[in-house]
Amino acid sequence: xxxxxxxxFSASVxxxxxxxxxxxxxxxxxxxxxGQGGGPHxxxxxxxxxxxxxxxxxxxxxxxxxxxxxxxxxxGKLQREVFGFAPYWSLPQxxxxxxxxxxxxxxxxxxxxxxxxxATATRGWSGWNSQDLVDVINRAHAAGDRVVVVIKAFxxxxxxxxxxxxxxxxxxxxxxxxxxxxxxxxxNVDFEGSSNSSYPNIQSGLTSxxxxxxxxxxQRFPGSMVSIDTYSGAASWDGGFFNIGALAPAVDAFxxxxxxxxxxxxxxxAGPNAPLTGWTYNDTTSVTQYLTxxxxxxxxxxxxxxxxxxxxxxxxxxxxxxxxTGASADTYAGVLDDFTCALQLTRSWxxxxxxxxxxxxxPAANDPCAGNRNxxxxxxxxxxxxxxxxxxxxxxSNLRGTGMWxxxxxxxxxDLWGVLSAKFTAAAQYDVSGVPRNWAVNQTQTFTxxxxxxxxxxxxxxxxxxxxxxxxxxxxxGGWPAQVKSGFRLWVTDQRVPLPADLGPGxxxxxxxxxxxxxxxAPTVIEVQMVREGQFWFNQWASQPVTVAPPTWIASYDMxxxxxxxxxxxxxxxxxxxxxxxxxxxxxxxxxxxxxxxxxxxxAGGWPQQAASYxxxxxxxxxxxxPNDLVPxxxxxxxxxxxxxxxxxxxxxxAETVKEQSFWFSQWAPVSIRLSPExxxxxxxxxxxxxxxxxxxxxxxxxxxxNTGNQPxxxxxxxxxxxxxxxxxxxxxxxxxxxxxxxAWQTDQRIALPADLPPxxxxxxxxxxTAPSTGSAPAVLEAEMVKEQQFWFGEWxxxxxxxxxxxxxxxxxxxxxxxxxxxxxxxxxDVTxxNTGNQVWTAGGPxxxxxxxxxxxxxGGWPAQTxxxxxxxxxxxxxxxPxxxxxxxxxxxxxTVTAPAAGNPIVLEGEMVKEQQFWFSDWAPVAVAISP
Numbered sequence: 001x002x003x004x005x006x007x008x009f010s011a012s013v014x015x016x017x018x019x020x021x022x023x024x025x026x027x028x029x030x031x032x033x034x035g036q037g038g039g040p041h042x043x044x045x046x047x048x049x050x051x052x053x054x055x056x057x058x059x060x061x062x063x064x065x066x067x068x069x070x071x072x073x074x075x076g077k078l079q080r081e082v083f084g085f086a087p088y089w090s091l092p093q094x095x096x097x098x099x100x101x102x103x104x105x106x107x108x109x110x111x112x113x114x115x116x117x118x119a120t121a122t123r124g125w126s127g128w129n130s131q132d133l134v135d136v137i138n139r140a141h142a143a144g145d146r147v148v149v150v151i152k153a154f155x156x157x158x159x160x161x162x163x164x165x166x167x168x169x170x171x172x173x174x175x176x177x178x179x180x181x182x183x184x185x186x187x188n189v190d191f192e193g194s195s196n197s198s199y200p201n202i203q204s205g206l207t208s209x210x211x212x213x214x215x216x217x218x219q220r221f222p223g224s225m226v227s228i229d230t231y232s233g234a235a236s237w238d239g240g241f242f243n244i245g246a247l248a249p250a251v252d253a254f255x256x257x258x259x260x261x262x263x264x265x266x267x268x269x270a271g272p273n274a275p276l277t278g279w280t281y282n283d284t285t286s287v288t289q290y291l292t293x294x295x296x297x298x299x300x301x302x303x304x305x306x307x308x309x310x311x312x313x314x315x316x317x318x319x320x321x322x323x324x325t326g327a328s329a330d331t332y333a334g335v336l337d338d339f340t341c342a343l344q345l346t347r348s349w350x351x352x353x354x355x356x357x358x359x360x361x362x363p364a365a366n367d368p369c370a371g372n373r374n375x376x377x378x379x380x381x382x383x384x385x386x387x388x389x390x391x392x393x394x395x396x397s398n399l400r401g402t403g404m405w406x407x408x409x410x411x412x413x414x415d416l417w418g419v420l421s422a423k424f425t426a427a428a429q430y431d432v433s434g435v436p437r438n439w440a441v442n443q444t445q446t447f448t449x450x451x452x453x454x455x456x457x458x459x460x461x462x463x464x465x466x467x468x469x470x471x472x473x474x475x476x477x478g479g480w481p482a483q484v485k486s487g488f489r490l491w492v493t494d495q496r497v498p499l500p501a502d503l504g505p506g507x508x509x510x511x512x513x514x515x516x517x518x519x520x521x522a523p524t525v526i527e528v529q530m531v532r533e534g535q536f537w538f539n540q541w542a543s544q545p546v547t548v549a550p551p552t553w554i555a556s557y558d559m560x561x562x563x564x565x566x567x568x569x570x571x572x573x574x575x576x577x578x579x580x581x582x583x584x585x586x587x588x589x590x591x592x593x594x595x596x597x598x599x600x601x602x603x604a605g606g607w608p609q610q611a612a613s614y615x616x617x618x619x620x621x622x623x624x625x626x627p628n629d630l631v632p633x634x635x636x637x638x639x640x641x642x643x644x645x646x647x648x649x650x651x652x653x654x655a656e657t658v659k660e661q662s663f664w665f666s667q668w669a670p671v672s673i674r675l676s677p678e679x680x681x682x683x684x685x686x687x688x689x690x691x692x693x694x695x696x697x698x699x700x701x702x703x704x705x706x707n708t709g710n711q712p713x714x715x716x717x718x719x720x721x722x723x724x725x726x727x728x729x730x731x732x733x734x735x736x737x738x739x740x741x742x743x744a745w746q747t748d749q750r751i752a753l754p755a756d757l758p759p760x761x762x763x764x765x766x767x768x769x770t771a772p773s774t775g776s777a778p779a780v781l782e783a784e785m786v787k788e789q790q791f792w793f794g795e796w797x798x799x800x801x802x803x804x805x806x807x808x809x810x811x812x813x814x815x816x817x818x819x820x821x822x823x824x825x826x827x828x829x830d831v832t833x834x835n836t837g838n839q840v841w842t843a844g845g846p847x848x849x850x851x852x853x854x855x856x857x858x859x860g861g862w863p864a865q866t867x868x869x870x871x872x873x874x875x876x877x878x879x880x881x882p883x884x885x886x887x888x889x890x891x892x893x894x895x896t897v898t899a900p901a902a903g904n905p906i907v908l909e910g911e912m913v914k915e916q917q918f919w920f921s922d923w924a925p926v927a928v929a930i931s932p
Contacts, residue, residue: 038154038192040260048089055130081401088127090408094136099143101420106188109150114161116170146185156193163205186225211250227253235289248294259304270310270378275353299399305409306331307381315359333411341368355386384419388536391423396481422538427455428530430542439517440549440583452508461499469497470531473523479541492518554582555657557669565820565929566644567676567710579635588626596624600650606668619645672932679927681709682785684797692802696773706762710927715753723751727778731798746772779804800838809837810912812924821899834890843881851879855905861923874900
């Protein structure tokens with residue numbers, strides 16, 4: 001395990017790119033063997049031994065602490081410790097550091113000799129006495145940060161002498177004096193060695209030394225901080241250089257140097273400097289091990305602001321290092337610089353390490369990056385994204401905090417400051433009071449969330465890595481750390497909302513958000529959390545408890561305007577109002593839209609009744625589309641044109657919504673209807689027809705015909721409806737013609753309709769008609785509608801001609817008669833009758849002529865009544881004439897008619913009767929229906 005603890009001390013050569021050097025072709029710094037002189041910090045200092053220093057002696061005073069002793073450990077906005085090492089070679093860059101995102105700055109450092117004294121001929125001593133350090137201390141104290149001194153030793157002999165001899169107290173005394181001399185706030189011990197059989201007491205001595213140092217420093221400076229730098233694998237066992245469990249009571253914090261792991265993980269290969277997972281050494285394992293030996297409040301996870309690049313034999317991940325070459329360290333600023341000049345650059349992401357890497361070609365000469373390696377170069381490093389994931393580990397593990405080696409290695413870039421701000425400051429505040437608490441699956445709602453930038457970095461609204469608001473329905477709260485810990489199963493949705501503009505520190509913005517709940521009831525919260533796209537999630541989130549109800553598809557209907565009476569094949573237009581009473585938006589389009597189903601049915605009961613009837617209940621099924629999506633609570637009035645089925649039997653017209661290809665709704669609205677059989681009925685006005693004709697004479701004739709049935713008359717097609725005019729020896733229509741063996745009609749002229757004629761409408765038809773030139777003189781000119789190739793209508797009207805035998809004939813106009821009635825309903829309307837015969841109609845006397853009006857179950861006048869054994873007529877009402885009516889005259893009768901109390905009449909029929917003698921041979925029916 002001793003070798004294990006030396007972990008990252010493999011023997012490859014490393015150099016560090018000077019973060020202040022920008023000129024290409026600069027002489028590279030001196031190199032050091034990996035493993036020489038201790039651990040990561042020792043190696044990095046060795047890489048800087050040849051760096052030119054521009055430090056000048058201090059010339060101004062150090063500002064005293066605000067309170068002495070320090071009353072509180074830290075007074076800034078940070079939520080966790082951010083511990084930054086300030087090595088002497090980085091001090092000139094201190095003006096670029098964001099002191100508001102640091103809690104502790106550790107000056108690196110003072111070398112401790114074996115006798116406990118400080119080495120005063122070192123570069124670290126020059127930095128200790130420099131104006132730059134004074135500036136760092138003053139700026140840090142002004143921001144509320146601590147400043148501690150790093151005392152360091154990197155070889156086992158020196159360390160052993162310090163911690164196992166009387167030199168211990170000398171070192172402690174000198175350290176206390178150093179802290180006091182510059183108004184500092186504590187000490188960081190950076191003793192990097194390994195367990196060595198030559199120094200069997202070095203571990204216990206170190207533990208004892210730290211206990212004494214901590215006690216005396218805390219006594220002299222209450223509230224001060226005493227920390228120690230330890231290896232990433234040090235907590236994996238108790239037999240190495242550090243005994244973490246024994247040290248824990250003595251120190252305020254462990255700074256875990258969780259970097260330079262590639263050398264222990266994959267010697268001779270390029271590899272991640274600080275992998276999050278995988279291999280032997282990684283951040284996650286290290287944190288887990290430390291938490292078995294020390295409380296989380298004492299663990300600081302160190303991260304590298306640098307990476308390593310190798311000359312490699314290829315460009316595959318973890319490529320072998322080229323023979324005779326080692327790894328060169330590259331600061332984050334140097335990495336960005338390399339990316340501006342590298343040839344054939346490819347940038348990639350290592351999923352296991354959760355960190356980036358890159359490869360490029362370095363030619364043997366004229367390398368834009370001044371490498372001239374004649375090989376592939378492979379670089380593994382950390383950026384804002386990978387550091388953000390390490391910071392998530394810090395937060396999820398509730399560690400004391402994080403820290404970086406080293407300040408200044410990011411140059412002037414703000415990337416790494418930004419992720420610190422997001423993860424460890426009160427960088428974002430949220431007002432989620434406007435977020436609805438009650439949702440339904442798939443429901444969309446709009447609301448406002450106020451977001452406040454409570455950090456000290458401006459949030460960019462655009463660019464490659466904009467800051468956006470993440471909004472997600474989740475099964476439980478906890479933000480991004482909980483989402484990662486759950487294996488990415490907590491968030492059911494993840495919606496990103498852009499900022500309208502950059503948001504500066506202290507500024508707020510109200511974001512209007514339209515969110516849609518998922519198709520599951522699992523979420524219990526809506527959570528919001530800012531995200532820097534492509535880099536990191538902020539460390540603050542806010543949750544609103546919610547309930548997501550299961551989907552309900554509920555409809556209500558207003559069918560009050562639907563007609564109650566219909567005839568087969570009849571089309572009628574009316575409004576239907578549909579209301580979305582559920583919690584799901586009804587889509588008007590797509591593959592499964594919601595539509596209104598209208599069906600004539602034999603019984604009510606919606607789709608369940610249709611299914612139970614083996615799909616026989618519905619006699620029709622018409623679908624009506626929505627004009628647009630219908631959200632819960634909204635209504636829409638649909639103007640529908642419905643067509644009755646071609647056969648009778650339906651008793652209801654039913655409305656029921658359907659989600660096409662999915663399901664019928666469980667609500668329906670039936671309206672009772674009366675569906676009448678088809679009736680082809682006609683009324684004729686022949687008052688303008690000439691009464692005098694000579695044999696062979698041709699005259700113009702106009703006849704007004706009215707569709708008194710319930711079916712539209714087609715004017716075209718193979719079976720059009722036409723008017724037949726025929727001179728005949730007697731009236732009686734087609735039945736008389738048949739009874740006479742087709743001898744009654746002397747002519748038969750057909751007149752076409754100009755257009756289809758709907759029920760209730762009239763049309764005047766004009767024709768040129770010629771009287772027969774031979775044979776007996778005709779007695780009448782008769783009008784009768786015919787549906788060609790199918791049937792003759794059952795009504796006709798004849799006009800008696802001059803010199804004809806006595807004829808009692810009538811014409812009727814019942815156009816004003818209502819078509820729809822209810823049982824026992826009284827209605828008043830006008831009926832015009834015309835004496836088309838050649839006999840005077842007497843209004844009085846023992847045998848007056850009267851108008852008979854009867855509701856009947858069949859058209860056909862008195863012949864139909866007798867054929868039914870007097871059952872067809874449900875009523876028979878007589879209306880007297882006001883006076884005698886001569887041939888050719890008309891009279892309008894104002895009648896009040898009462899519908900029957902029972903039965904199902906299909907016509908209201910007018911027919912003249914000469915009381916006690918005979919019924920006229922022509923009649924006029926009007927199709928009617930009794931509303932249910």
